[in-house]
Amino acid sequence: MKLFMLIAVIVCLVFGVAMLVVPYQTVSLYGTHLDVSGQFMARYFGSALLGLAAILYLGCSAKTFETMRKGGLFGLFVFGITGLIVSVWDVFAGTHNALVWLNVVIYAFFSVGFGYYYLKH
Numbered sequence: 001m002k003l004f005m006l007i008a009v010i011v012c013l014v015f016g017v018a019m020l021v022v023p024y025q026t027v028s029l030y031g032t033h034l035d036v037s038g039q040f041m042a043r044y045f046g047s048a049l050l051g052l053a054a055i056l057y058l059g060c061s062a063k064t065f066e067t068m069r070k071g072g073l074f075g076l077f078v079f080g081i082t083g084l085i086v087s088v089w090d091v092f093a094g095t096h097n098a099l100v101w102l103n104v105v106i107y108a109f110f111s112v113g114f115g116y117y118y119l120k121h
Contacts, residue, residue: 001060002060005056005057005059005060006060008056009053009056009057009060012049012050012052012053012056013049013050013053015046015049016046016047016048016049016050016052016053017046017050018046019042019043019045019046019049020043020046020047020050020082020086021046023038023039023040023042023043023046024039024042026042027042036093036095037095037096040086040089040090040093040095040096043086043089043090044083044086044087044103046082046086047079047082047083047085047086048079048083050078050079050082051075051076051077051078051079051080051082052075052079053075054071054074054075054078054079055071055072055074055075055076056075057071058070058071058072058074058075059071059072059075066121069121070118070121073114073117073118073121074118076110076114076118077110077111077114077115077118079110079114080107080108080109080110080111080112080113080114080115081107081111081115083103083106083107083110083111084104084107084108084110084111086107087100087103087104087106087107088104090103091104
């Protein structure tokens with residue numbers, strides 16, 4: 001199972017970074033082309049993949065439930081922080097309407113909440 005988890009970590013990490021950094025090029029490998037709004041949607045997906053990679057990596061080596069829970073909280077914190085960065089970038093890019101600020105609020109909430117509980121435990 002550790003080998004499978006390590007492969008999953010690598011896949012999530014590679015695709016997560018690719019979706020965050022070069023979403024247009026990554027998705028174009030599938031024969032699809034993204035406009036600027038679609039690129040931000042891909043970046044949000046990349047954010048989720050990076051959080052999942054962290055959860056998988058820390059979870060596969062966890063020996064106790066407490067260690068697994070702490071790894072999960074860290075992965076969710078990674079998801080929140082990277083999503084917050086993408087959402088703030090999305091606001092300043094000006095590709096969406098004012099409702100995009102809701103994304104900033106949601107990801108800030110996740111970042112603070114998961115960060116707090118990660119540091120608390």
